[in-house]
Amino acid sequence: MKSQSRKFLRPVMRESLISWCLFPGTIILLLFTLLPFAWMLCISFFTRPDFFNGADSHFTFSNYWDVLSSDSLHFLDFVKNSLIISGLSALLSSLIAALAAYAVSRLHFRGRIVIPLAILAMSMFPQISIVGYLYQSFSSLGWINTYAALVLPYIALTVPLALWITLSYFMQIPLDLDKAALVDGAGRLKTLFKIILPIAAPGIFSGFLLVFIQCFNEFLFAILLTIDYHAQTLPVGIALFEGTHGEIPWGNLMAASTMASIPLILLALLFQRFIVSGLAGGAVKG
Amino acid sequence: MNDAYSIELQGISKSYTRSGTTVEVLKKIDLTVMAGEFFVLLGPSGCGKSTLLNLCAGLDVPSEGKILLGEKRIVDIEAGICLQPYERDAAMVFQSYALYPHMTVAENLAFPLRNRKPKLTKHEIETAVKQTAEMLQIHTLLDRKPAELSGGQRQRVAIGRALVRKPKIFLLDEPLSNLDAQLRHEMRAQLKTLQEKLGITTIYVTHDQTEAMTLANRLAVLNQGQVQQLGTPSEVYKNPVNPFVAQFIGSPPMNLLKCNYSDSKKSLLLPDANQEIILQDTDLDQISKLLIPEADSFLLGVRPEDLIIVDASNARLKVELSVIENLGSEWLGYTYIGSKTLIVRSSRELKKGNICLSFASENMHLFPSIT
Numbered sequence: 080m081k082s083q084s085r086k087f088l089r090p091v092m093r094e095s096l097i098s099w100c101l102f103p104g105t106i107i108l109l110l111f112t113l114l115p116f117a118w119m120l121c122i123s124f125f126t127r128p129d130f131f132n133g134a135d136s137h138f139t140f141s142n143y144w145d146v147l148s149s150d151s152l153h154f155l156d157f158v159k160n161s162l163i164i165s166g167l168s169a170l171l172s173s174l175i176a177a178l179a180a181y182a183v184s185r186l187h188f189r190g191r192i193v194i195p196l197a198i199l200a201m202s203m204f205p206q207i208s209i210v211g212y213l214y215q216s217f218s219s220l221g222w223i224n225t226y227a228a229l230v231l232p233y234i235a236l237t238v239p240l241a242l243w244i245t246l247s248y249f250m251q252i253p254l255d256l257d258k259a260a261l262v263d264g265a266g267r268l269k270t271l272f273k274i275i276l277p278i279a280a281p282g283i284f285s286g287f288l289l290v291f292i293q294c295f296n297e298f299l300f301a302i303l304l305t306i307d308y309h310a311q312t313l314p315v316g317i318a319l320f321e322g323t324h325g326e327i328p329w330g331n332l333m334a335a336s337t338m339a340s341i342p343l344i345l346l347a348l349l350f351q352r353f354i355v356s357g358l359a360g361g362a363v364k365g
Numbered sequence: 366m367n368d369a370y371s372i373e374l375q376g377i378s379k380s381y382t383r384s385g386t387t388v389e390v391l392k393k394i395d396l397t398v399m400a401g402e403f404f405v406l407l408g409p410s411g412c413g414k415s416t417l418l419n420l421c422a423g424l425d426v427p428s429e430g431k432i433l434l435g436e437k438r439i440v441d442i443e444a445g446i447c448l449q450p451y452e453r454d455a456a457m458v459f460q461s462y463a464l465y466p467h468m469t470v471a472e473n474l475a476f477p478l479r480n481r482k483p484k485l486t487k488h489e490i491e492t493a494v495k496q497t498a499e500m501l502q503i504h505t506l507l508d509r510k511p512a513e514l515s516g517g518q519r520q521r522v523a524i525g526r527a528l529v530r531k532p533k534i535f536l537l538d539e540p541l542s543n544l545d546a547q548l549r550h551e552m553r554a555q556l557k558t559l560q561e562k563l564g565i566t567t568i569y570v571t572h573d574q575t576e577a578m579t580l581a582n583r584l585a586v587l588n589q590g591q592v593q594q595l596g597t598p599s600e601v602y603k604n605p606v607n608p609f610v611a612q613f614i615g616s617p618p619m620n621l622l623k624c625n626y627s628d629s630k631k632s633l634l635l636p637d638a639n640q641e642i643i644l645q646d647t648d649l650d651q652i653s654k655l656l657i658p659e660a661d662s663f664l665l666g667v668r669p670e671d672l673i674i675v676d677a678s679n680a681r682l683k684v685e686l687s688v689i690e691n692l693g694s695e696w697l698g699y700t701y702i703g704s705k706t707l708i709v710r711s712s713r714e715l716k717k718g719n720i721c722l723s724f725a726s727e728n729m730h731l732f733p734s735i736t
Contacts, residue, residue, distance in 0.1 A: 255463035258424050263526070264451035264480030273476075277467045 116340075123333035142334035153308035154335055157316030162342075164226055164312060165294035168233035173287040175234065176241035177279065181271055184249040185257060195246060202239035206299050214303055224306040232304070233294045240293065241286035248282025249275070285353035292343055313339045369401035369566050370435040370533045372421065377430035379416055379590075390416050392590045394430070399583075401564045403557070407577040408587035409613070414570045417587070418536050421568060422457050423450035434533060451480065453534075456527035460539040462519045464511040470522050471507040474498065477530045497529040500559075517548045524556070528563070535560070535567040541576060553579060574614050578602065586610050608732045611666050617697065617708045620672070623734060624665045626652070633665060635682075637703025642681050647726035666730035669697070669710035672722045680721030689715050 122128050123143070127136040146154045182188075183195055213232055214223070222228045252275060260270040276283070301315045308316065317335045320328055347354060379391040390413045398404040406414040419425040420440070421432065426447050432440035439448045456477070464473050474494045478485055485493075498504040501521045511519055520540065527535060540556075541549045557580055560567050571577055577584050578598045586593040586601065586609075594601050594610045605611035611619040624642075625634040631649065633642040642665075644652070672682075684707060688699040691714075698715040700707045709715065709722065 253461055253463065255459045255461045256465065258419075258422075259457065259459060259463035259526075260465075260476075261424060261450045262422050262455060262457045263477035264530075265476075266451070269480070274465055278465075 119333045119336055122329055123337050126330065128329035128333075142330035143338070146331050146335045146338070149331075152320065152331065152335075153311075153316065154338075156308040157311055157313045158339075160226070160308075160310055160316075161295055161313040161339075164229045164233065164310075165291050167226070168230050168237060168294045169287045169291035171230070172234045172237045172241045172290045173245070173283050175238055176245045176286055177276065177283045179238075179242050180245040180249040180279075181275060183246060184252075185254075185275075195242060198239045198242060202236070206236070210299060210303050213300070217304060223304055224310045226310060228304040229297075229301060229310065229312070232300050233297065236297075236300075237290040237293055241290050244286040244289065245279065245282050248279045252278050281353060281356070284350075285356055288346060288350055288354055292346065295343060369564050371400045371402075371433075372396075372398040372534060372566060372568070373431075373433040374417075374421075375431040375433070377417070377420060377432065378428045379413070379420065379425070380428050390590050391420075391427070394590075394592060396585060396592065396595070398566060398568060400435075400566055403560050403567045403569065403580055403582045405577040405581035405584040406568060406570045406587055407572070407574060407584050407613070409572055412587045413590040414572075414587050415538055418457075418538055418568060418570050421534065422455050422536050423448060423453050454530075454532050455534045455536055456530065456532035457536040457538065458523045458527050458540045460542050462511075462523040462543070464519055464522055464526070466511050469508055469510055470498075470503060470514070473511070473522055473526050474507075474529050477526060481530065493529055497525045500528075501525045516544050517552065520544060520552060524559075528559075528565075532565065535565045537567065537569045539571055540569075541571075542573070549576075556580065574616060578614070586613060588613075605666075605730065608664055608666070611730060611732065615668060617669050617710065619666045619668050619730070620705075620707045621732075622665045622667075622702060622705060622707070623662070625662050635665075635702065637705060638682075638684075640682060645726065648729060650726070652731060663734045664732040666732060667724045667728060669708040671724050671728035672709045673724065674709070674711065674713075675721050675723045677721050679723055681724065682722040683719065684709075684722060685719050686715060686717050689717055 124138055124140070125136050126139050126141070129136065146152055179195075183191055209232075217223050217228045256274055256278070257270055260274045261267075265273060295312075296314060297312070298314045298318075301312045302318070305311045305315065311319075313335075317332060317339060320332050320335065374394055374396040377391055377394040377396075378389070380387050380389045382388075394417065406417060408414045416425060420427050423439070427440060427442060429442045430440070431438060431442070434453065438444070438446055439453050440446060465476065468476065471494055474497060475490050478490045478493055494507075495504065498507055501524060503518060503521050503525060506514060506518060506522070511522065514522065520543075523540070541552055544552060553576060569576075569580060581598050583595065583597050584601060585595045588609050594606045601610060602614055605614060605619070608621055612621065622635055623637060625636060626632075627634055630641075631644045633644060634640075635642065677683075684700040684702070686698040686700050686709065690697040690699075694712070696711050696713070696715040698709040698711070698720075700709070709720075
């Protein structure tokens with residue numbers, strides 16, 4: 080194969096072909112992913128969504144103003160719900176994951192290898208398969224439309240992700256450090272909190288970020304287990320926007336979507352390093 | 366320091382069971398490390414030396430046996446005693462240094478002191494850290510993180526962290542292996558001086574026989590979980606008790622040749638070389654001292670530096686040198702006898718070709734042949 084391709088294209092030509100394709104390829108890929116966002120931005124800044132052929136469409140901030148000021152849309156409630164639910168889930172999930180990762184990487188017990196794999200396998204279950212049961216049990220508990228109704232399933236949903244990201248960090252921390260701390264007179268708990276957790280902090284944090292993003296975007300549980308703005312999150316809130324006459328308020332919808340994207344974009348920009356290293360599964364040292 | 370502690374290991378065994386098979390790492394080890402002694406555990410990798418050190422530190426629990434620190438039983442498996450690491454007052458230096466990467470040098474040094482019970486005051490901790498840092502000449506590095514230090518500096522910090530609390534025993538697990546050759550030399554000498562000054566009972570684990578020879582007051586050669594020989598470096602060097610010790614100590618290692626003893630001709634037959642060594646009376650004394658009466662096949666050991674070049678009339682062995690190495694201060698000549706390499710070490714220049722060799726009776730070592 081190799082010799083054939085060499086005959087077909089000399090290395091120099093291959094190099095130049097790659098560099099010629101790279102640039103347009105990147106542009107096409109960027110357009111493909113970013114065009115919907117550009118579209119979203121444009122619509123959010125015009126009075127009518129069909130601004131290309133409508134003569135009476137013009138540039139405006141009114142969509143944003145409407146979304147933020149209208150009491151009936153409850154946009155700020157959704158923002159609050161989303162931040163609290165995602166933040167709380169991410170916090171608890173990464174805490175559980177950190178303790179689990181410590182146990183799996185440090186302690187010798189039966190099922191040390193099997194448990195993380197089983198947790199990973201469980202994360203493969205489709206969400207839809209448990210949502211019916213969740214709805215029933217939460218409604219009998221009276222938890223529908225509360226934060227707990229989303230935080231608890233979100234923790235269960237995201238612990239596998241957080242565990243595997245954190246675990247790959249914990250595995251990189253040499254066992255000699257634990258031994259040194261033990262000899263230096265620290266007990267197991269002190270070793271965990273003073274030595275291991277601070278060193279694993281970047282890993283735990285990247286787990287936290289990815290879980291936060293996953294919870295922030297989650298839709299299925301959010302739409303089925305909540306009823307109104309007391310617990311609805313941003314994706315659900317925006318999806319259920321309604322105009323005063325039952326029409327779809329495109330401008331408001333897109334303005335709200337744009338604002339909903341901002342926290343995630345900020346997170347991604349600020350903590351790029353952690354997110355990439357978390358996704359690379361600890362292959363890159365933090 | 367005047368209050369040093371001895372360490373006594375009595376019948377220490379350790380075995381692991383992994384997936385149904387039991388592996389015996391240590392087999393009935395009896396050892397006494399005297400108070401204030403620099404004791405070296407020497408052996409190839411996998412011989413159980415690090416496990417033994419972990420057992421002393423309390424990082425692992427033996428399967429059976431007792432360990433006494435001074436008069437105090439710190440481990441007695443039969444009586445169900447096994448003190449936690451922090452109850453033993455042992456300090457340990459690791460091959461990887463194991464410095465806490467998120468703490469500064471000062472915090473690293475202070476960490477063992479902060480865990481002390483009863484609690485030390487802030488002032489006491491600061492003074493101890495400062496003193497130790499000055500002793501090891503790391504006082505200018507106190508605000509740095511381990512990642513900003515060179516290998517040698519990290520090593521000093523690791524030693525400092527161990528010594529800052531004035532431990533009863535000082536355990537070192539191959540502490541110099543990660544340093545480059547020159548630095549290792551330097552640190553070796555400093556470590557020895559430091560230990561002599563402080564007089565802390567020290568157990569040092571290494572696979573490097575040079576380190577063992579230069580550092581130890583006494584050493585134990587370990588192989589396959591058993592103590593092969595115990596003694597001062599020169600005892601072990603001069604009178605190795607078995608072929609393993611003979612080959613493990615000394616660089617280049619001792620030459621070992623298979624030979625048969627002929628009682629009638631009073632000679633040693635080297636089947637691989639097709640040569641005969643006529644024995645002198647002094648040799649026979651040596652043989653009668655060492656030889657198991659019935660055995661007629663055994664190993665003849667001579668250290669490379671004990672082989673002397675002589676003229677043909679005094680030759681005990683005739684060989685052809687095929688490879689010559691010039692080490693600057695000395696020369697090494699290699700020859701092959703059967704599948705075995707024979708090394709000659711000389712302070713004078715060696716040349717390829719046939720030479721005649723001899724050795725003194727007292728430099729001749731005989732071991733039962735292991736076939």
